[in-house]
Amino acid sequence: MLDIAEIAAGYRDGRLSPTSVVEQAQDRIATRNPVLNAFADPMRDSVMAQARDLERMLARGDDLGPLHGIPVAIKDLIDVAGAPTAYGTRAVPPRIADRDATLVARLRAAGAIILGKTQLLEYAYGIAHPDVGQTNNPLDSTRTAGGSSGGSAAAVADGIVPAAIGTDTGGSIRIPAAYCGIVGVKPTYGLVALDGVFPLSQSLDHAGPLTRCVADAALIMSCIAAIPLALDDPGAMRIGVLRQHFPRDLSNAAVGDVIEAALHKLAASGCRVVELAIPELDTANRCLIDILLPEAALIHADLSRHNPDGYAPGTLSQIRAGATIPAIVYLSALRDQARIRTATEAAFDKCDVLLSPAVPFVAPHEDPKIDDHGDSEMTSSGFANLTGHPSLVLPVGRVNGLPVGLQLTGRLGADRQLLSCARQIESLLSH
Secondary structure (H helix, E strand, O other), X not given: OOOHHHHHHHHHHOOOOHHHHHHHHHHHHHHXXXXXXXXXXXXXXXXXXXXXXXXXXXXXXXXXXXXXXXXXXXXXXXXOOOXXXXXXXXXXXXXXXXOXXXXXXXXXXXXXXXXXXXOOOHHHOOOOOOOOOOOEEOOEEEEEOOOOXXXXXXXXXOOOOOEEEEEEOOOOOXXXXXXXOOEEEEOOOOOOOOOOEOOOOOOOOEEEEEEOOHHHHHHHHHHHHOOOOOOOOOOOOEEEEEHHHOOOOHHHHHHHHHHHHHHHHHHHOOOEEEEEOOHHHHHHHHHHHHHHHHHXXXXXXXXXXXXXXXXXXXXXXXXXXXXXXXXXXXXXXXXXXXXXHHXXXXXXXXXXXXXXXXXXXXXXXXXXXXXXXXXXXOOOOHHHHHHOOOEEEEEEEEEOOEEEEEEEEOXXXXXXXXXXXXXXXXXXXXX
């Protein structure tokens, strides 16, 4: 699959057209979705209508910019006007959205083609509903694409679309991006509007792009955040290495070796590698869970009472567990959230970005349970949801043919700087 700039250039020099790109995408969905389970609804009729309209606009000289005619897939808990939102559940029937979520409306205004709704773990809560099933990894269909934004990651990694939108409450953009070997961005908390996005945890939820390169991620971010994010040359970078997030289990040592090799290459390219420890991060994931579970339980309180059988058993169990967490535990976690945020922000006095493995292992066969012990899936990712710092993943190598992701986290509100550093690191590691 071409990147966004290549598709856009093809439109403008006549080599490509929005209708031909969409037809190829729909043909690939027809072939690959039975294997991947990436799309809940390809939206075929409306997608072709969008493509024809945008093609006519280009023909008469009405150019909406770099996203004009670019297909973007949307996670199926984000509203797209006229399309069903199914949430990956059987607790409710699919609901036809009467308007676009703000981020979808911004994509449309920039000329993007909304190409289908992608599969997810039930309500983005870490469990695949048995009637829906997990999304499989395009590199090895016996393994998961990750969650909860696995459908979006698989759609990009398989070359169906150049970009997709996911949500991230504990790593749900970055973990699938790592497993599938693509780029995934969780922006600063609050930067991307979440109206029209079904919540999991109001204190921790984020939405952002999954793409094949950092430049494309920055372009999508500029659109959905409605702010300019033009990338620049960050110069000589100071990279803060979080050793506490490296694999502990010897069976995962190869992932750590890939990250070490990347660090060696970055240091040889002129980056300053700084060894850092932020002790407060050792309790971040426990704190995140103590906030996530009760907030999710409240969101699902009425529905889980009225139709418990519509949920996957594991999802229902998590909802009920959240309802038992004492108020003092939740309030203590909110207090600790502020403390951990302050400690994380202070680390940027010593570095420009924090670096760690995205996940301490490669894609497993099934989505792991939410956990904060040992080599947890969210070992590295959870803290940035808790603190709100911008964080992204880019591919850095492979272990036994499966992708390893590198996670970079930036200062609060410094999304442009983080993306600029990531593009530079992407370039340095590609040579």
